[in-house]
Amino acid sequence: MPPEAAPLDRAPRRVPGPARIAWPVDGRRSPTLLARATHVPFAAMSRSFVPVVGAGVSAGTPTPIRRRRRVSVEVSQRGPVVHDPDMTVDEYLASLAIGPDVVARRLDELRAHVTAEVEAVEAAVAAGSPVIPEIDMAEVLAGTVPPPTIAAVHRRGCAVVRGTFERAEAEAWDAEIADYVSRNAFRERFEAHNAEAATGSRIWGVYWSRPQVAARQHPNMVAARRFLNRLWTLDTPGGPGGAWFDPDTDIGYPDRVRRREPGADSLGLGMHVDTPAIGGWTILENQRVFAPLLTGGIDAFDPWNPAYRTVLPVESPVGCSVFRTFQGWTALSEMEPDDGVLHLVPIPLAVAYRFVVGLAGELGLDGEPTPAPRSDHGDELLARALVPIPAVVPGDTVWWHGDVFHSVADATNDVRWGNVMYIGASPWCERNAAYQADHLERFRRGASPRDFPPEDFEVEFVGRATVDDLTGTGRAQFGLAG
Numbered sequence: 001m002p003p004e005a006a007p008l009d010r011a012p013r014r015v016p017g018p019a020r021i022a023w024p025v026d027g028r029r030s031p032t033l034l035a036r037a038t039h040v041p042f043a044a045m046s047r048s049f050v051p052v053v054g055a056g057v058s059a060g061t062p063t064p065i066r067r068r069r070r071v072s073v074e075v076s077q078r079g080p081v082v083h084d085p086d087m088t089v090d091e092y093l094a095s096l097a098i099g100p101d102v103v104a105r106r107l108d109e110l111r112a113h114v115t116a117e118v119e120a121v122e123a124a125v126a127a128g129s130p131v132i133p134e135i136d137m138a139e140v141l142a143g144t145v146p147p148p149t150i151a152a153v154h155r156r157g158c159a160v161v162r163g164t165f166e167r168a169e170a171e172a173w174d175a176e177i178a179d180y181v182s183r184n185a186f187r188e189r190f191e192a193h194n195a196e197a198a199t200g201s202r203i204w205g206v207y208w209s210r211p212q213v214a215a216r217q218h219p220n221m222v223a224a225r226r227f228l229n230r231l232w233t234l235d236t237p238g239g240p241g242g243a244w245f246d247p248d249t250d251i252g253y254p255d256r257v258r259r260r261e262p263g264a265d266s267l268g269l270g271m272h273v274d275t276p277a278i279g280g281w282t283i284l285e286n287q288r289v290f291a292p293l294l295t296g297g298i299d300a301f302d303p304w305n306p307a308y309r310t311v312l313p314v315e316s317p318v319g320c321s322v323f324r325t326f327q328g329w330t331a332l333s334e335m336e337p338d339d340g341v342l343h344l345v346p347i348p349l350a351v352a353y354r355f356v357v358g359l360a361g362e363l364g365l366d367g368e369p370t371p372a373p374r375s376d377h378g379d380e381l382l383a384r385a386l387v388p389i390p391a392v393v394p395g396d397t398v399w400w401h402g403d404v405f406h407s408v409a410d411a412t413n414d415v416r417w418g419n420v421m422y423i424g425a426s427p428w429c430e431r432n433a434a435y436q437a438d439h440l441e442r443f444r445r446g447a448s449p450r451d452f453p454p455e456d457f458e459v460e461f462v463g464r465a466t467v468d469d470l471t472g473t474g475r476a477q478f479g480l481a482g
């Protein structure tokens with residue numbers, strides 16, 4: 001799902017569960033999930049990839065079963081690969097040659113790490129020190145972002161890039177979007193379609209306005225993404241064609257806008273994560289992503305390692321079926337920290353911690369065995385570190401690693417708008433190429449992108465972007481020849 005959006009509970013949630021602790025993924029058997037991904041070089045990728053499976057997989061109560069099948073673990077060019085999404089938790093541990101005692105030890109390690117980071121955030125907040133790193137776009141363009149700043153982004157998993165766009169340009173975009181939604185009676189259409197829209201999050205299903213398309217293909221957006229993508233560990237062995245993603249190109253993942261008027265009666269969003277990583281050990285991808293953590297501990301786990309996060313198949317318990325190095329948005333209006341803005345838990349290992357919490361719960365290491373929810377909402381420890389973004393002005397961009405828990409506070413002010421365009425970094429990779437396959441067709445029709453509700457409001461809109469508005473960068477994002 002898009003950066004901030006997910007219909008969520010407000011509190012951490014546990015699913016009361018049976019004593020036995022193995023179940024099929026969402027109670028279903030999917031041959032496609034067992035299929036090996038087809039790996040081809042980036043240059044050979046095309047829009048002919050099989051569409052991604054994954055958006056909207058629901059939580060549901062798992063059916064307890066206990067399978068006894070042989071676990072297949074092979075060592076490929078990518079390292080150990082566990083091949084059975086239907087394995088029991090015991091089989092999963094056996095495939096990694098570890099026992100519950102190791103899981104208990106990892107939980108202790110991660111809880112200590114997260115607790116220390118939470119306390120560091122609390123201390124910074126108490127001292128009035130900034131928590132979320134800030135970067136000057138001029139330094140991004142010049143390639144002079146100071147190493148301590150880069151280290152801070154690695155530690156906190158998020159950043160504000162000041163002046164990504166000229167303020168005047170962002171304000172012009174805001175005005176054009178206002179005109180676009182107004183003359184096409186978007187709000188009236190949306191409220192007729194959704195009775196709760198009047199008090200909702202003000203995140204509108206608008207994807208193809210000219211400002212959104214312009215920003216996604218803007219040279220400064222390209223530069224910001226290239227910089228951010230390179231904060232990931234790009235030299236990880238393996239990956240299709242020898243790389244897990246291409247840091248220099250992007251599919252321009254189409255996402256929505258938020259337009260929150262002064263005095264809005266607008267609810268926020270509870271703490272959540274938008275990547276498959278939050279779905280626990282039963283997701284095949286997570287079995288691979290977190291294997292080094294379980295076998296080698298914190299020092300062996302790199303949350304910036306893209307291995308297995310960028311390929312097919314994808315099974316996501318959340319709404320987003322692409323790989324994003326960073327989720328993000330572009331500010332189109334001034335926002336203050338107490339306006340009801342985005343809040344972040346600036347701890348990239350928080351998801352790893354919750355992964356092990358879930359695994360430990362299922363193993364009965366902390367009371368009766370308890371299956372973890374397939375979409376985890378964090379816990380009280382993490383919530384202590386939830387901090388608002390600093391004040392932003394039009395043209396600033398905000399970015400956060402997909403494993404960073406985040407929320408949006410309820411609207412609180414009567415004087416300012418709270419307007420953003422959701423634009424993240426979705427670099428070219430096998431997974432994203434598959435998602436991009438029908439962008440052009442949907443763009444031409446004005447249809448909603450596949451990850452989002454099929455509202456298709458813009459099909460009838462006047463003034464949306466067209467192919468004629470695309471630059472070379474934009475054409476590439478739609479799979480068009482330059």
Ligand SMILES: [Fe+2]
Nearest residue numbers: 003004005274
């Ligand atoms: Fe989100």
